[in-house]
Amino acid sequence: MxxxxxxxxxxxxxxxxxxDTLFFKFQGPTQSSLxxxxxxxxxxxxxxxxxxxxLARSKEEADDMWSDRKNAHYAGLAILPGSKGWPTDVCVPVxxxxxxVLETKQDLYDAGLVSPIVGHVGDGNFHALILFRDAEEREKxxxxxxxxxxxxxxxxxxxxxxxxxxxxKKEYLVEELGEGTVELMRTVKRAIDPLGLxxxxxx
Numbered sequence: 001m002x003x004x005x006x007x008x009x010x011x012x013x014x015x016x017x018x019x020d021t022l023f024f025k026f027q028g029p030t031q032s033s034l035x036x037x038x039x040x041x042x043x044x045x046x047x048x049x050x051x052x053x054x055l056a057r058s059k060e061e062a063d064d065m066w067s068d069r070k071n072a073h074y075a076g077l078a079i080l081p082g083s084k085g086w087p088t089d090v091c092v093p094v095x096x097x098x099x100x101v102l103e104t105k106q107d108l109y110d111a112g113l114v115s116p117i118v119g120h121v122g123d124g125n126f127h128a129l130i131l132f133r134d135a136e137e138r139e140k141x142x143x144x145x146x147x148x149x150x151x152x153x154x155x156x157x158x159x160x161x162x163x164x165x166x167x168x169k170k171e172y173l174v175e176e177l178g179e180g181t182v183e184l185m186r187t188v189k190r191a192i193d194p195l196g197l198x199x200x201x202x203x
């Protein structure tokens with residue numbers, strides 16, 4: 001949130017509280033239904049000791065807030081000047097997300113790594129942008145990603161919620177899905193791509 005305060009790309013630079021923050025996006029057919037939904041959510045937030053509930057007063061203000069949320073990745077990169085970012089994500093059942101985030105934040109802190117975390121809490125997915133400046137920190141980041149994935153799988157989650165498996169996470173597929181499921185995937189792949197032309201090197 002501090003990074004967003006420092007690197008907002010909106011014209012009216014909003015200052016957020018530097019605390020764990022939830023952005024809610026309300027949609028509905030009428031203004032009154034939106035206000036009713038917002039009032040219900042505000043009560044729930046306050047019940048669980050949430051603070052600073054703020055509702056956008058116009059479409060422009062809502063667009064600015066959502067723009068800040070979308071800019072979180074780039075704002076995060078600016079936290080450590082000269083660093084590179086290792087973006088990664090995992091996903092767990094929503095009920096397990098608080099545990100996963102808490103344990104991951106502690107793990108990154110213990111490893112001496114700086115990493116903003118931004119998620120889609122409605123579907124149990126979160127993204128960590130692990131910052132590193134040299135080969136040693138890059139290796140620490142790689143190990144932290146490995147632990148993050150193992151933690152997510154142990155909580156009945158998946159090694160990736162949105163970024164895809166690609167090459168970097170294919171080693172986790174058997175652990176997550178089982179050998180039979182992965183072999184079924186390979187069988188389908190071989191049937192439609194016998195020469196291995198589509199996404200070579202990936203599963």
